Amino acid sequence: MTQGKLISVWLGGVLLIAGLVGILESGAADVFLEATRPDFQKISLGVAGIQNGGGPDWLGGRIEEVLKKDVKRSLVFDLVDLPSLGIKTSDIGNGKGTGSKAVFKQAAEKGVSVLVWGKAGLKEAEKDADVNMEGFVYDSGSDEVVGGKRYAGSPSVVRLMAHRFADELVFRYTGEPGIARTKIAYVAEQGKARELFVMDYDGHDARQLTADGFLNLMPQWSPDRRFLVFTAYRNRNTQDIDMIELATGKRWTLISLGGLNITPALSPDGNFLAFASSHEGNSELYRLDTRTKALQRLTVNPSGDLSPSWSPNGRELVFVSDRGGGPQLFLMGSDGSNVRRLTFDGDYNAAPVWSPRGNWIAYVCRTQKEYKLCVISPDGQKRMQLTTGPGVDDSPSWSPDGRHLVFSSTADGKSHIYMIDADGKDIERLTFEGTHNSAPSWSPAS
Amino acid sequence: MNKTLYTCGLVLVMGVALISMPGCSKKSVQSGGDSQSAQGMAKGGSSDGSRSGVGSFPDTGVQSGGGGLRGLDKNPSEERVGSGTMLAKVDPSSSAGRQDEFRAEAGLLDVFFAYDSWTISEEERQSLNRNAEWIKSNPSTLVKVEGHCDERGTSAYNLVLGEKRAKAARNYLVELGVGAQRLSVVSYGKERPSCNEHAESCYQQNRRAHLVVKTGK
Numbered sequence: 001m002t003q004g005k006l007i008s009v010w011l012g013g014v015l016l017i018a019g020l021v022g023i024l025e026s027g028a029a030d031v032f033l034e035a036t037r038p039d040f041q042k043i044s045l046g047v048a049g050i051q052n053g054g055g056p057d058w059l060g061g062r063i064e065e066v067l068k069k070d071v072k073r074s075l076v077f078d079l080v081d082l083p084s085l086g087i088k089t090s091d092i093g094n095g096k097g098t099g100s101k102a103v104f105k106q107a108a109e110k111g112v113s114v115l116v117w118g119k120a121g122l123k124e125a126e127k128d129a130d131v132n133m134e135g136f137v138y139d140s141g142s143d144e145v146v147g148g149k150r151y152a153g154s155p156s157v158v159r160l161m162a163h164r165f166a167d168e169l170v171f172r173y174t175g176e177p178g179i180a181r182t183k184i185a186y187v188a189e190q191g192k193a194r195e196l197f198v199m200d201y202d203g204h205d206a207r208q209l210t211a212d213g214f215l216n217l218m219p220q221w222s223p224d225r226r227f228l229v230f231t232a233y234r235n236r237n238t239q240d241i242d243m244i245e246l247a248t249g250k251r252w253t254l255i256s257l258g259g260l261n262i263t264p265a266l267s268p269d270g271n272f273l274a275f276a277s278s279h280e281g282n283s284e285l286y287r288l289d290t291r292t293k294a295l296q297r298l299t300v301n302p303s304g305d306l307s308p309s310w311s312p313n314g315r316e317l318v319f320v321s322d323r324g325g326g327p328q329l330f331l332m333g334s335d336g337s338n339v340r341r342l343t344f345d346g347d348y349n350a351a352p353v354w355s356p357r358g359n360w361i362a363y364v365c366r367t368q369k370e371y372k373l374c375v376i377s378p379d380g381q382k383r384m385q386l387t388t389g390p391g392v393d394d395s396p397s398w399s400p401d402g403r404h405l406v407f408s409s410t411a412d413g414k415s416h417i418y419m420i421d422a423d424g425k426d427i428e429r430l431t432f433e434g435t436h437n438s439a440p441s442w443s444p445a446s
Numbered sequence: 447m448n449k450t451l452y453t454c455g456l457v458l459v460m461g462v463a464l465i466s467m468p469g470c471s472k473k474s475v476q477s478g479g480d481s482q483s484a485q486g487m488a489k490g491g492s493s494d495g496s497r498s499g500v501g502s503f504p505d506t507g508v509q510s511g512g513g514g515l516r517g518l519d520k521n522p523s524e525e526r527v528g529s530g531t532m533l534a535k536v537d538p539s540s541s542a543g544r545q546d547e548f549r550a551e552a553g554l555l556d557v558f559f560a561y562d563s564w565t566i567s568e569e570e571r572q573s574l575n576r577n578a579e580w581i582k583s584n585p586s587t588l589v590k591v592e593g594h595c596d597e598r599g600t601s602a603y604n605l606v607l608g609e610k611r612a613k614a615a616r617n618y619l620v621e622l623g624v625g626a627q628r629l630s631v632v633s634y635g636k637e638r639p640s641c642n643e644h645a646e647s648c649y650q651q652n653r654r655a656h657l658v659v660k661t662g663k
Contacts, residue, residue: 150524167515290503304607
């Protein structure tokens with residue numbers, strides 16, 4: 001063995017140990033698993049069905065459908081179709097008999113890493129009906145049933161049970177909490193008004209949050225998911241920044257300095273609010289210390305500065321400025337220092353959002369007169385266009401796992417909300433109702 | 447708790463009133479339009495210290511991670527799944543929009559802009575000349591200049607663009623001798639289009655400064 005090899009083996013060992021210690025010490029949230037790389041090997045997973053545990057026939061099927069879509073959207077798993085591999089899923093039973101042993105063996109031989117199955121039933125209780133769900137996981141690597149979950153709740157939470165189980169699967173195999181229980185805030189047109197709504201990440205269960213009959217625009221989540229900050233026109237004459245508490249619907253004004261007060265963004269630790277305001281003349285960026293209320297002006301420029309987005313470590317901001325003519329992306333320290341231009345392609349780049357992993361900034365780029373989604377690395381070295389075709393794409397927002405973006409687009413005529421993988425593949429339309437849905441904002445993971 | 451919030455709300459409403467009143471007189475001093483930031487620069491670029499116009503902030507930092515997931519278990523105990531929502535119910539009829547005190551006026555013409563632009567063309571100056579005459583001959587009115595954009599571009603940048611258009615129109619009216627204290631501006635960006643087709647004929651109508659009036663005291 002040469003010295004070079006020895007060093008690399010030694011280094012590898014140190015890195016492996018350091019990695020393990022890191023995982024053990026930091027807990028789930030900090031595990032860095034780059035599942036957006038093109039060579040990322042997904043874990044093959046098959047769903048062997050959610051059997052009827054007493055109750056209506058549709059119940060198991062519905063849970064299975066939601067679970068499968070969650071597994072697919074996780075981008076961590078490769079959802080395999082078990083029957084097409086010749087695996088008789090009904091033999092799995094309760095996962096303990098000889099039939100299930102045979103299914104496990106088949107799955108392992110066909111290269112299926114994870115098998116999932118379960119049972120769901122509905123009981124009429126004294127007050128409300130009660131749904132029970134069980135889900136179990138077989139891991140072919142260790143050749144054992146590694147565990148399961150049991151949930152109970154009202155029929156209204158059936159989808160949430162499936163989402164929760166999907167997130168447990170992602171957590172088991174990546175240490176990350178998964179995105180199946182995240183939500184998307186957005187703006188929906190109601191007559192001539194625009195009101196805030198929140199829906200599940202898959203477009204289901206939309207609920208209205210505001211009802212003031214005028215304009216409520218561009219919501220952004222607080223880091224703890226309890227609040228939204230957004231632009232409102234309280235008296236129709238000035239644009240203020242409001243906050244609403246989701247659990248109670250209580251709403252109040254945060255920023256009413258006069259003039260245009262728009263594009264609020266709370267820092268990852270919740271200690272600062274960055275926003276654009278024109279109360280001193282033209283649109284400039286400000287940073288408010290949410291504890292002391294100290295207001296610091298970050299930009300000094302006769303042009304328009306807006307749309308700040310925080311880096312995940314809270315040390316930098318990416319923002320839009322038209323100081324060079326058309327809008328372009330700029331970076332600066334979160335105290336306004338060290339301003340430098342990031343984008344040089346095209347004459348219109350706007351609405352930047354920093355990915356939760358820090359490695360990409362998504363934004364709206366104008367190419368061939370169309371407004372499309374682009375991503376650029378914070379060092380400006382890598383750039384990629386994610387969407388093509390006609391229509392105005394706007395307001396990109398990252399999923400907390402950094403593997404997806406949600407955005408609005410007029411590609412199908414009216415403005416609707418879509419989800420896209422961070423590599424530009426697999427666009428999924430999320431909204432189908434209404435005349436105009438826009439400004440989606442993806443919640444942090446719970 | 448409720449009482450505190452109610453008091454906060456009252457203080458806020460009063461705060462808004464206090465800010466919006468001197469806001470008018472402040473605007474009358476400024477006439478530089480898009481180069482008004484010269485005033486901000488003279489201040490030194492930062493304005494530290496707590497101030498009015500800022501509401502109360504709750505702690506929004508993340509208290510705990512883990513996402514409420516407990517991991518798989520060989521003998522799982524039952525987990526109760528909550529109502530599936532953290533959202534309060536909103537009664538859409540409870541807070542119907544207040545009527546805008548400003549109204550459209552047949553004597554006032556819209557001012558139209560080119561794509562991406564907030565420059566007022568020679569032709570559009572004619573419309574503003576006529577508007578200035580109307581405003582001067584109706585001295586008891588207050589005028590709000592709304593800035594609008596077409597649907598192309600981002601919501602956020604169009605709000606800034608709409609403000610530039612509204613201020614360009616406002617500044618030209620001031621140049622023509624309209625008292626600045628009678629003029630206010632607001633930007634609606636691309637959020638209140640007058641026309642909803644995806645066509646240039648429609649975009650043209652939406653790129654505008656729209657003047658609305660109310661009777662002042």
